[in-house]
Amino acid sequence: MSLFLKLLFRNRLAGFGAVVLGVIVLLALLTPILPLHPPNETNTANRYLRPLSDGHLLGTDHLGRDLLSRLLWGTRLSLAVGFAAALIAGLAGAAIGVIAGYFGGRTDNVTMRGIDMLMAFPYILLALAIVAVLGPGLLNALIAVAVVNIPFFARNIRGVTVGIAHREFIDAARLAGMGHTRILLTEVVPNIVPVVVIAMSTTIGWMILETAGLSFLGLGSQPPQADLGSMLGEARSALITAPHTSIVPGVMILLIVMSVNLLGDGIRDALDPRLRSGALARPMAATRVERREVPAAQGEGFLRIDALETQFQVGRRIYKAVNKVSLDLQPGECLGLIGESGSGKSVTALSVMGLVASPPGVITGGAVRLEGKDLIGAPYELLRSLRGRKVAYIFQDPLSTLHPLYRIGDQLIEAIRVHEPVSHGEAHKRAVKLLEDVRIPNAAARVRAYPHELSGGMRQRVGIAMALANDPDIIIADEPTTALDVTVQAQILALLDELRQRRGLAILFITHDFGVVGQLCDRVAVMYGGRIVETGPTQDVLEGPAHPYTKRLIACVPELGGGRRILAAIPGLPPAVDQLPEGCAFAPRCDKAQDACRRGEIELKGETRKVRCLYPEVAP
Amino acid sequence: MGGYILKRLLSAIPVLLGITVIVFLIMAMIPGDPATAILGSYATPENVARLNRFLGLDEPLWRQYFIWLGNMLQGDFGRSFALNRPVLDEILDRFSATLILAGTAFVLCALLGVIAGTISAARQYGFADKAITFVVILGISVPSFFLGMMMILIFAVQLRWFPVSGMYSIWGGGDLPDLIRHLTMPAIALSVVATGVVARLSRGAMLEVLRQDFIRTARAKGVHERRVIWGHALRAAMVSIIPVLGIQAGFVLSGAVYIEMVFQWPGVGRMLVDAILKRDILLVQGGVVFIAACYVGFNIVVDVAQAWLDPRIKT
Ligand code: SF4
Numbered sequence: 028m029s030l031f032l033k034l035l036f037r038n039r040l041a042g043f044g045a046v047v048l049g050v051i052v053l054l055a056l057l058t059p060i061l062p063l064h065p066p067n068e069t070n071t072a073n074r075y076l077r078p079l080s081d082g083h084l085l086g087t088d089h090l091g092r093d094l095l096s097r098l099l100w101g102t103r104l105s106l107a108v109g110f111a112a113a114l115i116a117g118l119a120g121a122a123i124g125v126i127a128g129y130f131g132g133r134t135d136n137v138t139m140r141g142i143d144m145l146m147a148f149p150y151i152l153l154a155l156a157i158v159a160v161l162g163p164g165l166l167n168a169l170i171a172v173a174v175v176n177i178p179f180f181a182r183n184i185r186g187v188t189v190g191i192a193h194r195e196f197i198d199a200a201r202l203a204g205m206g207h208t209r210i211l212l213t214e215v216v217p218n219i220v221p222v223v224v225i226a227m228s229t230t231i232g233w234m235i236l237e238t239a240g241l242s243f244l245g246l247g248s249q250p251p252q253a254d255l256g257s258m259l260g261e262a263r264s265a266l267i268t269a270p271h272t273s274i275v276p277g278v279m280i281l282l283i284v285m286s287v288n289l290l291g292d293g294i295r296d297a298l299d300p301r302l303r304s305g306a307l308a309r310p311m312a313a314t315r316v317e318r319r320e321v322p323a324a325q326g327e328g329f330l331r332i333d334a335l336e337t338q339f340q341v342g343r344r345i346y347k348a349v350n351k352v353s354l355d356l357q358p359g360e361c362l363g364l365i366g367e368s369g370s371g372k373s374v375t376a377l378s379v380m381g382l383v384a385s386p387p388g389v390i391t392g393g394a395v396r397l398e399g400k401d402l403i404g405a406p407y408e409l410l411r412s413l414r415g416r417k418v419a420y421i422f423q424d425p426l427s428t429l430h431p432l433y434r435i436g437d438q439l440i441e442a443i444r445v446h447e448p449v450s451h452g453e454a455h456k457r458a459v460k461l462l463e464d465v466r467i468p469n470a471a472a473r474v475r476a477y478p479h480e481l482s483g484g485m486r487q488r489v490g491i492a493m494a495l496a497n498d499p500d501i502i503i504a505d506e507p508t509t510a511l512d513v514t515v516q517a518q519i520l521a522l523l524d525e526l527r528q529r530r531g532l533a534i535l536f537i538t539h540d541f542g543v544v545g546q547l548c549d550r551v552a553v554m555y556g557g558r559i560v561e562t563g564p565t566q567d568v569l570e571g572p573a574h575p576y577t578k579r580l581i582a583c584v585p586e587l588g589g590g591r592r593i594l595a596a597i598p599g600l601p602p603a604v605d606q607l608p609e610g611c612a613f614a615p616r617c618d619k620a621q622d623a624c625r626r627g628e629i630e631l632k633g634e635t636r637k638v639r640c641l642y643p644e645v646a647p
Numbered sequence: 648m649g650g651y652i653l654k655r656l657l658s659a660i661p662v663l664l665g666i667t668v669i670v671f672l673i674m675a676m677i678p679g680d681p682a683t684a685i686l687g688s689y690a691t692p693e694n695v696a697r698l699n700r701f702l703g704l705d706e707p708l709w710r711q712y713f714i715w716l717g718n719m720l721q722g723d724f725g726r727s728f729a730l731n732r733p734v735l736d737e738i739l740d741r742f743s744a745t746l747i748l749a750g751t752a753f754v755l756c757a758l759l760g761v762i763a764g765t766i767s768a769a770r771q772y773g774f775a776d777k778a779i780t781f782v783v784i785l786g787i788s789v790p791s792f793f794l795g796m797m798m799i800l801i802f803a804v805q806l807r808w809f810p811v812s813g814m815y816s817i818w819g820g821g822d823l824p825d826l827i828r829h830l831t832m833p834a835i836a837l838s839v840v841a842t843g844v845v846a847r848l849s850r851g852a853m854l855e856v857l858r859q860d861f862i863r864t865a866r867a868k869g870v871h872e873r874r875v876i877w878g879h880a881l882r883a884a885m886v887s888i889i890p891v892l893g894i895q896a897g898f899v900l901s902g903a904v905y906i907e908m909v910f911q912w913p914g915v916g917r918m919l920v921d922a923i924l925k926r927d928i929l930l931v932q933g934g935v936v937f938i939a940a941c942y943v944g945f946n947i948v949v950d951v952a953q954a955w956l957d958p959r960i961k962t
Contacts (some may be wrong), residue, residue: 040784144665147946148939149897151904156670159923159931160677236790240905243792244920259793263909270800277793285788292784309771309857312872382867384858407872415869422867427860432882432957442868477958493868 041293
């Protein structure tokens with residue numbers, strides 16, 4: 028609760044709304060005991076007095092009635108009516124929603140059909156129709172506004188109730204012989220109260236506005252009684268000669284509705300877990316860079332990653348996803364980067380072209396050099412011109428990584444045309460050719476397909492074709508076969524291998540599967556807890572893993588590929604990268620761990636083969 | 648696509664029937680009988696009975712409904728007793744004015760709302776986002792009728808940029824520029840709330856989409872950020888924005904009532920309010936059914952647009 032209030036007031040606008048609304052409600056409550064003129068006391072000698080005149084702080088209206096007094100009494104009335112309408116709509120809507128959602132079946136069907144019908148009306152129109160029947164009057168306007176809002180509540184609450192009605196404790200209660208009424212009252216209702224309250228707090232502003240509107244039209248409160256809407260309606264004829272009589276009630280409505288809306292938004296935001304965790308932040312065009320120093324290049328390499336550090340900063344917590352990782356890739360070479368999920372392998376790969384979602388991602392150190400030129404912190408335009416042209420990506424799940432609403436041909440054509448000023452027709456020809464290159468049958472027709480019309484394997488071929496569109500030098504493949512079944516997986520791997528041979532591509536291949544690495548990669552680097560723990564030529568590592576973690580990974584490869592069982596096969600969980608232990612990150616899961624392993628920094632040692640372990644399985 | 652449109656048209660029939668039932672039932676709940684309302688309280692019982700028979704009010708309720716429905720299908724919405732002319736004629740005369748007003752307001756709210764929401768999302772937490780968010784809050788909280796009055800005060804009375812009210816000038820008016828001068832203020836006043844709602848939802852939809860994997864793919868291809876936002880992301884976000892636009896269309900169509908009152912705009916909204924105050928039931932009944940039917944029709948257009956935009960919807 029205190030967290031809730033803190034979040035609410037951290038949102039300054041919501042706090043402002045709460046204060047304004049508080050003052051208005053307080054004034055409305057105190058109105059009867061404040062020293063005011065009677066609101067209906069007419070005095071034709073004092074018509075249309077301006078604000079700040081003697082004895083009438085806000086002036087008077089067309090009958091010489093004190094505006095301040097009428098304003099406060101009107102506010103009282105408007106607030107009461109708005110609140111009552113929200114309460115009635117909320118309760119009636121919730122009752123309908125609960126009954127429909129709980130009993131389901133035909134009850135649900137019939138009720139919801141009726142609700143849909145009501146929602147087919149533009150709702151101010153429905154309110155007018157109801158007032159037409161009941162006749163003008165404040166109470167009738169209240170009823171009309173409440174009724175037209177019932178469908179909204181009924182629908183919301185029904186949805187929530189359906190979710191609750193199928194939980195175990197409801198079934199248990201039913202089996203225990205509890206009656207429907209008791210189950211509804213003890214199990215269902217308590218769970219939906221918060222939802223009703225939130226829905227009410229976000230709609231009460233509307234209700235005040237709508238009743239004011241009906242009164243403004245002359246269909247709500249009738250003279251001499253006046254709410255804010257009818258004050259505005261009466262003042263309309265004198266808009267030009269005495270504008271203050273309109274401005275005073277109008278501004279009051281605006282203040283009330285605005286403060287209610289601000290507060291309602293604040294409440295909703297404070298209760299939204301996604302906002303709390305910052306999960307609704309939008310990723311920027313390139314990853315944010317906060318780098319103090321640029322490390323010297325530690326050697327040659329077509330693509331060199333030196334001491335790369337990428338973090339996720341969520342609130343005050345820092346997750347070191349990539350911790351001083353160095354890698355190099357030669358032209359035409361395939362390097363496998365392997366590790367469990369959460370080891371930082373994907374983040375490493377995405378950091379190369381600044382594609383780590385930011386916020387929360389930040390590159391805090393290191394360098395990524397392409398042909399000797401550092402890309403970290405490079406101007407966006409340079410980065411963009413390299414993306415897809417020099418370094419292209421293939422992602423894991425092509426269903427979510429291809430745009431669902433564009434034809435695959437158009438996506439390919441776009442990929443070509445962002446880097447090369449060729450005509451649409453030319454690009455189209457090349458798109459078809461690309462699809463043929465990745466062995467998509469009937470390519471000329473398939474360019475018109477949408478991603479959802481293709482099978483998973485075909486989609487991934489499209490993903491590969493898109494990566495090849497500009498004949499890049501490097502392809503970074505981020506688990507490109509994980510979402511596919513085993514036979515398709517083998518085909519895709521064979522395709523990648525063939526393309527590599529034919530086009531002289533360098534590939535950085537990210538996977539959690541040693542079987543895949545064995546088929547494709549020249550060298551392999553093993554990541555654990557954001558660091559490289561072992562690297563070397565694939566064959567050597569496979570035959571004699573030096574790091575205990577590598578050994579385990581290899582041990583649980585099934586015959587070929589398809590090894591999602593790996594994760595379960597290693598006892599213990601991968602470390603959370605916001606609280607890495609001192610010393611070796613693998614120590615809690617390692618059966619060779621000694622005291623020395625838990626102290627100090629352990630270095631990555633060796634020449635062509637390197638390992639970060641005090642007691643390696645074989646000497647590197 | 649053609650098949651989908653036909654299917655959608657057919658599915659509108661039960662909705663339209665439902666609307667007539669609801670309107671009929673609401674109107675049947677009116678206390679007292681219309682004959683007395685028409686003839687006044689001094690009418691003799693014989694006269695009331697004769698008029699009731701003439702109006703078909705001595706029949707059972709369900710027969711009354713079918714007679715009413717049958718007549719409407721033939722274009723006979725009854726006669727307005729206050730205006731002494733056929734209801735449909737009156738509605739059709741007025742409806743074009745409302746359509747011009749609401750249509751303009753709708754186009755404004757759709758364009759400005761989507762643009763503002765997209766900018767807001769693209770610059771999340773930046774200055775533009777904060778400024779837009781603030782204006783939006785203000786926009787959705789201001790009563791349109793009050794806004795209209797203030798606009799009259801400032802732009803018509805003080806600055807004299809626009810005429811105070813009406814649809815055409817009495818002398819020498821009637822052409823398009825004249826209409827536009829009269830239309831500007833009411834259309835803006837009517838669109839403000841809807842623009843706010845659309846902007847807000849567009850922002851949310853865009854933020855949702857911008858985190859999706861296919862946006863990262865677009866960036867990885869080297870697509871320019873401007874095109875990522877206004878092309879890839881907005882296109883995908885439109886799928887959830889369009890239904891909101893449908894709801895807002897209903898909102899501007901019925902919210903036109905207030906604006907027509909403030910600006911003396913000769914539309915159906917004002918006609919309805921007058922009819923309610925005069926208890927001219929047939930006119931209210933006809934007007935409500937007519938507007939609701941238009942709204943149903945518009946929603947079909949929205950659904951078709953949605954299906955055209957999203958190939959995943961089975962057509
Ligand atoms: S350093 Fe120690 S704990 Fe870590 S892997 Fe090697 S033996 Fe195991």
